[in-house]
Amino acid sequence: MAAATHIIDEKGRMSLPADFRFKNSVLAGGQGPFIVSYGDEGSIHVYSKASWEKKQSELQFPAGADDVEAVDYLRWLAMGTAEITADPQGRVRVPGELLEYAGLIREAKVFEIADRLEIWKPGEADRRFPANAPKYQDLHRRMVGASTLRSIGVKQSSPGQPDGSVTQPAEG
Numbered sequence: 001m002a003a004a005t006h007i008i009d010e011k012g013r014m015s016l017p018a019d020f021r022f023k024n025s026v027l028a029g030g031q032g033p034f035i036v037s038y039g040d041e042g043s044i045h046v047y048s049k050a051s052w053e054k055k056q057s058e059l060q061f062p063a064g065a066d067d068v069e070a071v072d073y074l075r076w077l078a079m080g081t082a083e084i085t086a087d088p089q090g091r092v093r094v095p096g097e098l099l100e101y102a103g104l105i106r107e108a109k110v111f112e113i114a115d116r117l118e119i120w121k122p123g124e125a126d127r128r129f130p131a132n133a134p135k136y137q138d139l140h141r142r143m144v145g146a147s148t149l150r151s152i153g154v155k156q157s158s159p160g161q162p163d164g165s166v167t168q169p170a171e172g
Helices: 049-058 067-079 096-102 122-131 133-151
Strands: 003-007 013-015 034-038 044-048 082-084 091-093 107-113 116-120
Touching: 003 013, 034 049, 034 067, 034 096, 044 049, 044 096, 107 122, 116 122
Parallel strands: none
Antiparallel strands: 003 107, 013 091, 034 044, 034 082, 044 116, 107 116
């Protein structure tokens, strides 16, 4: 995973970092096509075409949603989705509706998350994520730390233990 801040030019273009476009990236292959769409909480998501097709095949109506609500969501998502390609300089033109949705004017913060890139308004990302650092550290320990600890032979106490304590393996 990586994060970087990028300039949006007057034509709504921004560079996708080379490490996002190449080298084990969800956007490997460089120029696309890519799918850009409304993301969570005011962000924009960018997918490889294969990742987008997989996401679309996994869409399910949420429990309790009536058909009208679910179809309206799918329409909203379709209205904010476009296929884009990168030019030879690695720039993509993000549609104006998406820039407006995310509140992006001159800069964007780009994160690689699992199967996509997320594009955020820098101030929003800077305000939001450090404020949640203590919560994320606990989540990090539970998601990444447990597997890391197991890989070096450290066993966790009871899985549901609130203090998250660990025990060292016996030497011998």
